[in-house]
Amino acid sequence: MTETAIRCVDLHKTYRSGDVETPVLRGLDFEILSGELSVILGASGAGKSTLLNIIGGIDRPSSGQVWCAGQDLATLDDRSLTDYRRRNVGFVFQFYNLVPTLTALENVEAATQIADNPMDPAEALRLVELEDRQDYFPAQLSGGQQQRVSIARALAKNPLVVFCDEPTGALDASTGRHVLDLLVQLNEQTQATIVIVTHAAPVAQLAHAVLHLTMEGISTSRNQQRARAADISW
Ligand SMILES: Nc1ncnc2c1ncn2[C@@H]1O[C@H](COP(=O)(O)OP(=O)(O)O)[C@@H](O)[C@H]1O
Numbered sequence: 276m277t278e279t280a281i282r283c284v285d286l287h288k289t290y291r292s293g294d295v296e297t298p299v300l301r302g303l304d305f306e307i308l309s310g311e312l313s314v315i316l317g318a319s320g321a322g323k324s325t326l327l328n329i330i331g332g333i334d335r336p337s338s339g340q341v342w343c344a345g346q347d348l349a350t351l352d353d354r355s356l357t358d359y360r361r362r363n364v365g366f367v368f369q370f371y372n373l374v375p376t377l378t379a380l381e382n383v384e385a386a387t388q389i390a391d392n393p394m395d396p397a398e399a400l401r402l403v404e405l406e407d408r409q410d411y412f413p414a415q416l417s418g419g420q421q422q423r424v425s426i427a428r429a430l431a432k433n434p435l436v437v438f439c440d441e442p443t444g445a446l447d448a449s450t451g452r453h454v455l456d457l458l459v460q461l462n463e464q465t466q467a468t469i470v471i472v473t474h475a476a477p478v479a480q481l482a483h484a485v486l487h488l489t490m491e492g493i494s495t496s497r498n499q500q501r502a503r504a505a506d507i508s509w
């Protein structure tokens with residue numbers, strides 16, 4: 276039986292500043308299964324980053340439940356939420372967010388130091404085919420290589436879920452395809468639960484499950500046949 280990694284129930288998020296209220300997430304119900312590659316697809320402004328920040332423990336919902344590892348993140352105090360994020364979650368961002376003064380290996384090591392059951396950092400860099408670049412600083416690496424370091428950093432924590440927010444957004448099409456291919460491979464090799472957020476519809480063809488996010492809500496579909504990264508274009 277496949278386990279649920281994350282389950283959201285009637286999730287709402289409204290941003291408030293002064294008298295202005297911006298409702299963004301309006302009662303979402305969905306689940307993300309362990310070991311799967313899921314894609315959250317939605318137009319720009321649909322609330323994808325808002326949703327990812329909530330299920331990644333960076334932000335809180337206005338109401339509703341976010342179940343992960345047997346607890347409802349919406350009920351955790353700040354300290355427990357930070358602890359959840361540090362131990363259980365890996366993030367990959369559009370602009371890599373590597374520490375510029377640390378080498379590739381040191382960037383990965385820094386993440387594993389706060390994890391319970393981390394991978395060997397050098398092994399994580401090997402998985403993303405960067406073992407020969409471990410002593411390079413981010414500025415000495417291409418965009419695609421920096422994104423691969425950030426994927427190694429997320430994966431090396433052995434987290435419950437790796438969240439990728441527009442991971443190919445800053446890359447050219449061919450490098451982006453390579454990064455997607457790598458995420459598909461890593462999901463197969465390590466059974467890591469991976470969630471990719473994107474506005475690029477073709478990326479959804481790679482996923483086991485596709486969560487379509489619109490103003491109206493969220494709906495999940497499953498791919499019977501998945502495309503290869505080499506065969507998609509966007
Ligand atoms: N901190 C914030 N304060 C107020 N509004 C926000 C904030 N963050 C995002 N929004 C608004 O929420 C909506 C969804 O944003 P976002 O989650 O970034 O969408 P996406 O990632 O799908 O492009 C947008 O209308 C945006 O302006």
Ligand SMILES: [Mg+2]
Pocket residue numbers: 323324325
């Ligand atoms: Mg976004």
